[in-house]
Amino acid sequence: MKFNNRNVFISPSAKIGKNVRIGDNVSIYDNVIVKDNTTICNDCVIGEPLSDYYDNDSYQNPTTIIGKSTMLRSHCIIYAGTELGNNFSSGHRVTIREYTKFGNNCRVGTVSDIQGHSSFGNHCWLHSNVHIGQKSTIGNFVFIYPYVVLTNDPTPPSNICNGPTIGDYSQIAVFSILLPGVKIGKHALIGANSVVGKNVEDYQLVMGSPAKFIKDVREIKSRETGEQHYPWPQHFERGMPWEGIGFNEWEKSNLND
Amino acid sequence: MKFNNRNVFISPSAKIGKNVRIGDNVSIYDNVIVKDNTTICNDCVIGEPLSDYYDNDSYQNPTTIIGKSTMLRSHCIIYAGTELGNNFSSGHRVTIREYTKFGNNCRVGTVSDIQGHSSFGNHCWLHSNVHIGQKSTIGNFVFIYPYVVLTNDPTPPSNICNGPTIGDYSQIAVFSILLPGVKIGKHALIGANSVVGKNVEDYQLVMGSPAKFIKDVREIKSRETGEQHYPWPQHFERGMPWEGIGFNEWEKSNLND
Amino acid sequence: MKFNNRNVFISPSAKIGKNVRIGDNVSIYDNVIVKDNTTICNDCVIGEPLSDYYDNDSYQNPTTIIGKSTMLRSHCIIYAGTELGNNFSSGHRVTIREYTKFGNNCRVGTVSDIQGHSSFGNHCWLHSNVHIGQKSTIGNFVFIYPYVVLTNDPTPPSNICNGPTIGDYSQIAVFSILLPGVKIGKHALIGANSVVGKNVEDYQLVMGSPAKFIKDVREIKSRETGEQHYPWPQHFERGMPWEGIGFNEWEKSNLND
Numbered sequence: 001m002k003f004n005n006r007n008v009f010i011s012p013s014a015k016i017g018k019n020v021r022i023g024d025n026v027s028i029y030d031n032v033i034v035k036d037n038t039t040i041c042n043d044c045v046i047g048e049p050l051s052d053y054y055d056n057d058s059y060q061n062p063t064t065i066i067g068k069s070t071m072l073r074s075h076c077i078i079y080a081g082t083e084l085g086n087n088f089s090s091g092h093r094v095t096i097r098e099y100t101k102f103g104n105n106c107r108v109g110t111v112s113d114i115q116g117h118s119s120f121g122n123h124c125w126l127h128s129n130v131h132i133g134q135k136s137t138i139g140n141f142v143f144i145y146p147y148v149v150l151t152n153d154p155t156p157p158s159n160i161c162n163g164p165t166i167g168d169y170s171q172i173a174v175f176s177i178l179l180p181g182v183k184i185g186k187h188a189l190i191g192a193n194s195v196v197g198k199n200v201e202d203y204q205l206v207m208g209s210p211a212k213f214i215k216d217v218r219e220i221k222s223r224e225t226g227e228q229h230y231p232w233p234q235h236f237e238r239g240m241p242w243e244g245i246g247f248n249e250w251e252k253s254n255l256n257d
Numbered sequence: 258m259k260f261n262n263r264n265v266f267i268s269p270s271a272k273i274g275k276n277v278r279i280g281d282n283v284s285i286y287d288n289v290i291v292k293d294n295t296t297i298c299n300d301c302v303i304g305e306p307l308s309d310y311y312d313n314d315s316y317q318n319p320t321t322i323i324g325k326s327t328m329l330r331s332h333c334i335i336y337a338g339t340e341l342g343n344n345f346s347s348g349h350r351v352t353i354r355e356y357t358k359f360g361n362n363c364r365v366g367t368v369s370d371i372q373g374h375s376s377f378g379n380h381c382w383l384h385s386n387v388h389i390g391q392k393s394t395i396g397n398f399v400f401i402y403p404y405v406v407l408t409n410d411p412t413p414p415s416n417i418c419n420g421p422t423i424g425d426y427s428q429i430a431v432f433s434i435l436l437p438g439v440k441i442g443k444h445a446l447i448g449a450n451s452v453v454g455k456n457v458e459d460y461q462l463v464m465g466s467p468a469k470f471i472k473d474v475r476e477i478k479s480r481e482t483g484e485q486h487y488p489w490p491q492h493f494e495r496g497m498p499w500e501g502i503g504f505n506e507w508e509k510s511n512l513n514d
Numbered sequence: 515m516k517f518n519n520r521n522v523f524i525s526p527s528a529k530i531g532k533n534v535r536i537g538d539n540v541s542i543y544d545n546v547i548v549k550d551n552t553t554i555c556n557d558c559v560i561g562e563p564l565s566d567y568y569d570n571d572s573y574q575n576p577t578t579i580i581g582k583s584t585m586l587r588s589h590c591i592i593y594a595g596t597e598l599g600n601n602f603s604s605g606h607r608v609t610i611r612e613y614t615k616f617g618n619n620c621r622v623g624t625v626s627d628i629q630g631h632s633s634f635g636n637h638c639w640l641h642s643n644v645h646i647g648q649k650s651t652i653g654n655f656v657f658i659y660p661y662v663v664l665t666n667d668p669t670p671p672s673n674i675c676n677g678p679t680i681g682d683y684s685q686i687a688v689f690s691i692l693l694p695g696v697k698i699g700k701h702a703l704i705g706a707n708s709v710v711g712k713n714v715e716d717y718q719l720v721m722g723s724p725a726k727f728i729k730d731v732r733e734i735k736s737r738e739t740g741e742q743h744y745p746w747p748q749h750f751e752r753g754m755p756w757e758g759i760g761f762n763e764w765e766k767s768n769l770n771d
Contacts, residue, residue, distance in 0.1 A: 043557070403645050430670065
């Protein structure tokens with residue numbers, strides 16, 4: 001059904017691993033490495049050249065790495081110089097610009113726009129239509145929900161580029177803005193439609209425009225069960241490395257990937 | 258100009274009706290039914306297979322139905338298992354995931370992202386860049402404006418998936434968020450940039466973050482005419498089945514499609 | 515690497531200038547003029563026909579003009595009847611609908627959606643995911659940041675289409691909404707996540723939902739330098755025509771392009 005080798009372009013300098021499936025209308029440019037067991041669906045562009053390519057005859061495309069067992073859904077654009085870890089999974093029409101680094105087991109949803117020069121740890125899940133400005137630093141197990149924007153210029157327009165930092169296990173709910181340079185601690189929760197201009201400590205729930213401290217996340221009860229839901233790793237296992245054994249056991253045995 | 262039969266892929270198991278136009282670079286996968294007089298513009302993907310396809314050798318693509326006289330503009334992705342009614346019309350780059358059901362005469366704008374497992378009645382108009390989370394239920398004659406998000410997880414991340422419900426004739430203005438499980442009545446109006454966490458009754462205008470009751474929509478005056486504008490079906494006819502006869506007459510004669 | 519003349523369609527009636535590079539999978543439809551030294555990257559559609567094309571056998575595609583030294587990144591859709599000035603530069607997946615006019619030296623970011631029938635002066639920079647409703651009027655040197663929406667219908671749905679107006683040198687920060695018909699003066703600054711329903715005077719900073727006057731922009735200090743940052747043209751030169759000579763000198767000598 002898919003993978004008919006129709007209208008596919010692969011640069012001679014690209015290195016394609018074993019058991020890789022490449023969809024129709026895919027372009028893979030110079031110096032791309034695609035590791036084993038990865039699937040690149042139709043209409044993707046991998047190793048998109050940087051601006052310099054169009055003007056500079058001696059341009060060399062920086063190395064792009066697509067990890068093992070990755071699934072890139074159709075119409076994604078991954079720029080040269082970017083590195084996706086193993087088991088990366090994307091929605092459709094994702095754009096990831098140059099010099100972005102994703103750890104292992106990350107997911108990025110449809111139409112998300114990663115502006116480049118940013119880093120993500122392991123097990124980050126970005127939902128649809130997330131916008132990550134340049135120079136953002138995101139930890140491990142961070143969930144970012146739809147239409148969240150990370151900004152980096154405090155007095156636009158300027159030459160300052162100071163992206164936000166998000167700590168491990170934190171959650172940024174739909175339609176929130178992280179203002180330039182803001183630091184979010186671990187296990188924090190940013191409520192929907194918040195504008196976060198001040199640093200957020202570990203375990204804080206903040207909300208509003210401007211975002212204000214509401215309560216400790218450990219005081220939040222699940223609407224369904226009426227019981228404590230945060231820190232969420234103790235109550236959510238699907239797709240996590242502690243699935244089946246529980247977060248506390250996993251943390252103790254240090255089974256980190 | 259368009260429709261040159263260039264680089265088109267159509268599965269042998271797809272059923273294409275009479276007078277169907279198919280644009281260049283279109284892929285139509287297994288078990289897709291395209292009904293008569295429909296236009297599928299260039300670079301669309303119809304019957305996109307579900308995740309299971311990539312791992313399961315015995316995968317069967319569920320049936321996808323594209324209704325009569327439909328217009329899909331370029332670069333849309335319609336997943337397998339989805340059903341679009343007659344006279345459906347889309348913008349560009351729309352993504353509609355699996356098991357979504359649209360009634361007749363619906364429109365969905367550019368870059369909108371329907372996450373699947375949701376249903377829409379007849380005559381729904383979704384503008385650009387609308388995000389509909391899974392398990393949403395939308396009635397008839399519902400208008401959803403740009404950058405509206407319907408969510409479904411009250412304590413993220415969790416295994417709860419409880420989408421909102423929107424009643425007939427209601428309007429959701431730009432940049433509003435419907436929180437998980439919220440129920441919007443009929444003829445309601447959600448003002449711009451609202452976060453709706455509580456149910457909204459018929460004919461209510463609500464607004465703000467969190468959204469609060471402002472007034473009955475029947476008290477709103479048109480800025481242009483200074484007269485009552487809501488319920489809007491009595492003051493807006495373009496593209497509606499009561500065009501030329503008026504809503505009251507149409508409702509009486511029950512000329513519903 | 516790119517520009518292999520693979521799967522390219524160019525209408526016989528299109529006029530392509532000197533030194534134009536056209537990417538793979540590009541479609542250029544009737545009556546498109548592409549001026550010298552322009553680059554159109556892969557998967558772009560130029561001169562996309564209007565709705566009338568699909569039903570009217572005598573349809574003539576209106577003239578589309580792509581200026582000199584323009585860079586359209588991949589997957590953009592430019593409708594017929596639109597005119598882009600010289601040195602235009604786009605991100606990916608930009609949609610610009612019919613009868614939009616851009617001056618010279620404008621930039622539009624990834625996934626932005628210009629609904630048509632709008633005009634932009636020179637040196638406008640639209641960031642990613644900006645939505646410009648029909649009948650919007652934007653001056654010169656206007657910066658619009660991600661997820662900003664310009665609306666035009668005060669009592670939806672209605673037949674009123676009354677877009678906003680933005681004066682020269684003004685800045686609209688992330689996630690702001692301009693309500694129908696609103697007029698923004700020159701050198702104004704709209705803070706993040708604002709809903710602007712009333713006119714904004716020259717040099718005003720407004721913010722909030724609804725947006726309220728906060729202070730004169732000339733009272734804002736840069737976080738980095740602690741000094742005055744606005745009017746920004748006196749403190750920001752990158753890519754501006756006053757680069758190297760300063761805004762005041764440039765303004766005096768009237769070196770306007």
